[in-house]
Amino acid sequence: MLFYDFEVFHDDWLVVIIDAATKQEHTFINDEQGLIDFYNEHRNDIWVGYNSRHYDQYILKAIICGFSPQEINHWIIVKREPGWKFFRDFWKIQLFNFDIMTNKFRSLKQLEGFMGHDIRETSVSFETMRKLTDEEIQEVIKYCRHDVQETMHIFAENIDEFTSQMELLKMFDLPLRHISKTKAQLSAFILDAKQPNIPRNDEFNYTLPDTLQINKYTEVLDFYKSAKSFPEPYAEIFPTDIAGVPHIFAWGGIHGARQNYYGEGYFLLIDVASYYPALMIEYDYLSRNVKNPAKFREIRDTRIKYKLAEDKRQAPLKIVINGTYGAMKDKYNGLYDPLQANNVCIGGMTLLLDLIEKLEPYCQLIQSNTDGVLVKLNHPDDYYLIDDICYEWEQRTRMELEFEEYVKVIQKDVNNYILIAENGKYYSKGAYVKKLNPLDNDLPIVNEAVVKYFIDGIEPEETIFNCTELLKFQKVVKISSKYEYARYGIRRMSENVFRVFASIDKNDAELLKVRDGLASKIGYTPDRCFIVNDDVRGMKVPSKLDYWWYLDLANKRINDFLGHED
Structure with missing residues (x-):
C-alpha cells in the first residue's frame, strides 16, 4: 500500500510516496519518466491519498498520458473543473486509488490540527512564477512528506472506512479497481442500478403509504398533497404544533423538540430500525433503476443477521443499505430517482406522525426526529401500554421499533441534547456536547x-x-x-x-x-x-x-x- 501526495507549482512539481509496508520513501521532482517507471512497477498496489479522488490521482494520470502537471492542476484548481473531464481516456489508466477523505468540508490541515500535530505550511508560495531554488525544493519536500505521514495517521484513525470497503469487494466478488469508488457509487454498482435513457420527470408524483392512519393531524397530509403544485416545492415548509411540540415539516425528515427542556423520570427513545431501507423494501420505494430489488432485501436481511450475531461483516453491508437513499437524489449516480427519494422521506415522516398521534394521549412527547421519537411516560408501568400501541403500529406498517430507556433528559433543541441512562451511561448529540475524537477535536x-x-x-x-x-x-x-x-x-x-x-x-x-x-x-x-x-x-x-x-x-x-x- 502506497501513500502519496503531489505539490504542483508554475515551473516545478514533485510527489512524495511512502510504502506503508517497507516505510521506504520515494520522491520524484520534475521526473516524469521516473514516476511512470515507478507506477508501472506498482500499478497493482493500492494508492492512498487525502482528496486524491478529486486531485492527486489526476495529476498522476495526466503525467502518464503525457500532459504536464501544470495543465491538469490549472484545470482542477483554477477552472474548478472535475479531473475526469480533462481527458476522456483517463479511465483506461489502472489506478487502485483509495481516498481517505470522508468529509469534503474538512481539509487535511484541519484534521492535523485536531490531532494536535504540526500544521505549519510551507513558506514557498504556490503563486511563485519561476523555477524554485534548491532550498525551496527541499522545504516543499519536507512539507509534502509531512502531509503524506499525516495521511497515514488519518488512515489509521479511519481504518474501518478501508476495511469495510475491502470486505464489501470480497463479499460481492468485485475487482480491486472498485476500491476507488465512493460508497454511493459502490452501492449503485452492487445493485446494478442504471439510469434510464429518457428522464422520468415525475419527481413530485409522490404517494402516501397505504397503511397510513392519521385522523388528527391531517393538515400535514394536506401540505404534502398541495406542495407539489407550487412553482418551487422544495422551498415550501409547514410549521405546526404536534402533541404540544413545535415541528417543521419539509423535505429532509420530521424535526420537533421542546426547547430548553430538562426532565427526570422514565423516558423511552423509540427508533424505527433501519427506517429508510425498510420503507424501500416494504413500500417499493427503492430506486426504480435497480435491476433486481430482491437483492436489496437480501442484503438488508443478511446485515440484520450479522448484526445480531455481532459479526463484523455487518459493517460493509451497512454501506450499501444506508447509502442508497442519499444516492437517489444524486443526479450523477445510477440510483438517481428523486420520486422514490421523496416517497421515502415523506412516507417516513407521515408514518412517524401516525405513531405520535397514537402515543400522544398516553405520554408526553419530548422530541421527534427523522427515524424516532423520545417520550416521557406518566408512570413506569405505562411501558406495557406504550409497547402495545407500538406493536399495533409495527404490525400495520410493517416497520420494526427499538426501545432504549433513560432517566434524565437535558435538551437545548432537536439537534443538541443529552440522554442519561439509569446506569450513568449517556448519549449526546450536537456540537456543544458530542463526544469528540482525534479527528473532531475542537474546543x-x-x-x-x-x-x-x-x-x-x-x-x-x-x-x-x-x-x-x-x-x-x-x-x-x-x-x-x-x-x-x-x-x-x-x-x-x-x-x-x-x-x-x-x-x-x-x-x-x-x-x-x-x-x-x-x-x-x-x-x-x-x-x-x-x-x-x-x-x-x-x-x-x-x-x-x-x-x-x-x-x-x-x-x-x-x-x-x-x-x-x-
Whole structure:
C-alpha cells in the first residue's frame, strides 16, 4: 500500500510516496519518466491519498498520458473543473486509488490540527512564477512528506472506512479497481442500478403509504398533497404544533423538540430500525433503476443477521443499505430517482406522525426526529401500554421499533441534547456536547465542562481551571476560499488554517478573515489570542492562557441548554 501526495507549482512539481509496508520513501521532482517507471512497477498496489479522488490521482494520470502537471492542476484548481473531464481516456489508466477523505468540508490541515500535530505550511508560495531554488525544493519536500505521514495517521484513525470497503469487494466478488469508488457509487454498482435513457420527470408524483392512519393531524397530509403544485416545492415548509411540540415539516425528515427542556423520570427513545431501507423494501420505494430489488432485501436481511450475531461483516453491508437513499437524489449516480427519494422521506415522516398521534394521549412527547421519537411516560408501568400501541403500529406498517430507556433528559433543541441512562451511561448529540475524537477535536475542554456539569454536577470552573493540557483548549479555524486571507492584528497571514488559544497578554491580537478589504470575526474565536501551529501534544498550558474565556463560553452553552439569559 502506497501513500502519496503531489505539490504542483508554475515551473516545478514533485510527489512524495511512502510504502506503508517497507516505510521506504520515494520522491520524484520534475521526473516524469521516473514516476511512470515507478507506477508501472506498482500499478497493482493500492494508492492512498487525502482528496486524491478529486486531485492527486489526476495529476498522476495526466503525467502518464503525457500532459504536464501544470495543465491538469490549472484545470482542477483554477477552472474548478472535475479531473475526469480533462481527458476522456483517463479511465483506461489502472489506478487502485483509495481516498481517505470522508468529509469534503474538512481539509487535511484541519484534521492535523485536531490531532494536535504540526500544521505549519510551507513558506514557498504556490503563486511563485519561476523555477524554485534548491532550498525551496527541499522545504516543499519536507512539507509534502509531512502531509503524506499525516495521511497515514488519518488512515489509521479511519481504518474501518478501508476495511469495510475491502470486505464489501470480497463479499460481492468485485475487482480491486472498485476500491476507488465512493460508497454511493459502490452501492449503485452492487445493485446494478442504471439510469434510464429518457428522464422520468415525475419527481413530485409522490404517494402516501397505504397503511397510513392519521385522523388528527391531517393538515400535514394536506401540505404534502398541495406542495407539489407550487412553482418551487422544495422551498415550501409547514410549521405546526404536534402533541404540544413545535415541528417543521419539509423535505429532509420530521424535526420537533421542546426547547430548553430538562426532565427526570422514565423516558423511552423509540427508533424505527433501519427506517429508510425498510420503507424501500416494504413500500417499493427503492430506486426504480435497480435491476433486481430482491437483492436489496437480501442484503438488508443478511446485515440484520450479522448484526445480531455481532459479526463484523455487518459493517460493509451497512454501506450499501444506508447509502442508497442519499444516492437517489444524486443526479450523477445510477440510483438517481428523486420520486422514490421523496416517497421515502415523506412516507417516513407521515408514518412517524401516525405513531405520535397514537402515543400522544398516553405520554408526553419530548422530541421527534427523522427515524424516532423520545417520550416521557406518566408512570413506569405505562411501558406495557406504550409497547402495545407500538406493536399495533409495527404490525400495520410493517416497520420494526427499538426501545432504549433513560432517566434524565437535558435538551437545548432537536439537534443538541443529552440522554442519561439509569446506569450513568449517556448519549449526546450536537456540537456543544458530542463526544469528540482525534479527528473532531475542537474546543474539547468546553465540551468536557458542559457534559460534566450536566452528567456529574461538576461546576465548569473545576473542569477548566484544573486542566493543564494545552491541546484541550485549542480552537482550529480554517479560512475558506470565500476570503482572501487571514489577518492577525495588522499582520497579513500566509496560512489558512490556525490553531488559536485565548490570551490575556495585551501584546496578542485578534485573528480575522478578510474579503474585499473588510475584516470580520471568525466564529467562536477570542478577541485576543495566540497561535501555535506546531505540534502541541504534551504541551502544558502557558501562564497567558485566558481560562476565563473558556469558562464564559462553557457557561453560555450551559445557559443555552437551560434557556437562561447570560
